Amino acid sequence: MAQTLVDTANHIAGYAAKAARVKVIAAYPITPQTTIVEKIAEFVENGELDAEYICVESEHSAMVACIGAAAAGVRTFTATSAHGLALMHEALHWASGSRLPIVMAVVNRAMGAPWSIWPDLSDSLSQRDTGWIQFYCADNQEVFDTIIQAYKLCENEKVFLPAMVCLEGFILSHTYSPVKIPDQREIDDFLPPYKSGWILDVNRPLSHANLVSPEYYMEFRYMIQEAMENAKMLIPKIDKEYGSRFGFEYGGLVEKYRCEDADLVLITMGTMAGDAKIAVDKMRKEGLKVGLARIRVFRPFPAEEIRKLAEHAQMLATIDRHVSFGMEGFLAAETKASLFSQESRPLFASFIAGLGGRDVTFETIEKIARKSVKWMSVGKVEKETLWVDLRR
Amino acid sequence: MVVLTDITPKSRKEMPLTPLSTPTYGSMGKTGFWRTFRPEVDYSKCTKCTLCWIYCPDAAIERQQDDSPKIDYDYCKGCGICANECPVKAITMKREEE
Numbered sequence: 268m269a270q271t272l273v274d275t276a277n278h279i280a281g282y283a284a285k286a287a288r289v290k291v292i293a294a295y296p297i298t299p300q301t302t303i304v305e306k307i308a309e310f311v312e313n314g315e316l317d318a319e320y321i322c323v324e325s326e327h328s329a330m331v332a333c334i335g336a337a338a339a340g341v342r343t344f345t346a347t348s349a350h351g352l353a354l355m356h357e358a359l360h361w362a363s364g365s366r367l368p369i370v371m372a373v374v375n376r377a378m379g380a381p382w383s384i385w386p387d388l389s390d391s392l393s394q395r396d397t398g399w400i401q402f403y404c405a406d407n408q409e410v411f412d413t414i415i416q417a418y419k420l421c422e423n424e425k426v427f428l429p430a431m432v433c434l435e436g437f438i439l440s441h442t443y444s445p446v447k448i449p450d451q452r453e454i455d456d457f458l459p460p461y462k463s464g465w466i467l468d469v470n471r472p473l474s475h476a477n478l479v480s481p482e483y484y485m486e487f488r489y490m491i492q493e494a495m496e497n498a499k500m501l502i503p504k505i506d507k508e509y510g511s512r513f514g515f516e517y518g519g520l521v522e523k524y525r526c527e528d529a530d531l532v533l534i535t536m537g538t539m540a541g542d543a544k545i546a547v548d549k550m551r552k553e554g555l556k557v558g559l560a561r562i563r564v565f566r567p568f569p570a571e572e573i574r575k576l577a578e579h580a581q582m583l584a585t586i587d588r589h590v591s592f593g594m595e596g597f598l599a600a601e602t603k604a605s606l607f608s609q610e611s612r613p614l615f616a617s618f619i620a621g622l623g624g625r626d627v628t629f630e631t632i633e634k635i636a637r638k639s640v641k642w643m644s645v646g647k648v649e650k651e652t653l654w655v656d657l658r659r
Numbered sequence: 660m661v662v663l664t665d666i667t668p669k670s671r672k673e674m675p676l677t678p679l680s681t682p683t684y685g686s687m688g689k690t691g692f693w694r695t696f697r698p699e700v701d702y703s704k705c706t707k708c709t710l711c712w713i714y715c716p717d718a719a720i721e722r723q724q725d726d727s728p729k730i731d732y733d734y735c736k737g738c739g740i741c742a743n744e745c746p747v748k749a750i751t752m753k754r755e756e757e
Binding site (some may be wrong): 364365427464465471472473474475477478479483486487490494565587652 | 668671673674675676677678679681682
């Protein structure tokens, strides 16, 4: 029976892991992720989830345990945040290089120092080049749906890569909202048991991801790149199939809101999109043609979709909850990189907002949109990267 | 999926997604010559506890019928872990040239 729960995104992530019938969970607690693995521990303890729950001494060990379990051929799950994710960094490369479809919830939290427990995307975006697929969610329902979709994607033999399902700390992680949990049999039908390409088996010993000479290394890297391209093709299909079965669909790689005839397209990731929609509606009431594109999948990056948006728009403006010191936010950088090969390019501005959990309200986004509209009307961007609401 | 043990792939299509190999005996050649110190067992002190055999990171110690260890000098790299773990100090590390 399908049911509607009112719960936090973290607990919902736990329900999603249970619905995916994960067999091994290895986890280490860290704020604001902890309640995900607590919920799963509860499910394992009370017998609702038949799985091995491995308590480890660090996040590095958590990832390594997941790698071992996935290599033994079972569906695995873990979750972390910020410094925990940073500690996993080395192992993340081993997971993708070994082509293991591990799914991990990353509850976004700003990196210290200075110490912070509040959200921005600097933790997961720092892991951009690890070969992991990266999803960014905008609400609790999407957290559930994306975890299920992520397993479907990652376990496809054309992909065989791990994925992070990212959700912003506190804004989603500890906030209650209603979520529809589909009937278990229907989920089982959508997501059959994991069949791996190879398994570790004591009776047929095998070592994997071992030393490769320069003669072959590049080909293995290229195969990961191909898998990312395949993921780009599969994500919209899986999203559509999920939508037709369960009623929730997110536009595949990019969720577009009132973009069709938009002169100005705001580009964001994660929860900012909700407030951005309110800002877009407000601007629209005044006759200003503003739209919103929410990048739902950052790796693989939807460059083609960005190009399509740029065909009709006069201006694109990215809002990053992230900065790569010495340059700009990654969303800005990747958006511009997607457009460079185009013959004609729209005006472009980038904004940095909401670092360390500073609120980005619809008023903040309205301010960003108005500034962009002003620059658009004069055909010139005054400041290429603007830090929003920065103290003087 | 293809296992990369005996084949030398010519094209990408022949390659597995990640390198996989089945174990073979000394595929990298005899690594014993890397050794600076060699472990020597004093069988009169050995209690056959098998700890050296368990701890050897290179599987270069054979557990004999009577549980006493036999060091495979073709592959022992002389790390000294066995000597360190031996509870009765029955294994000593000696310089190769001695």
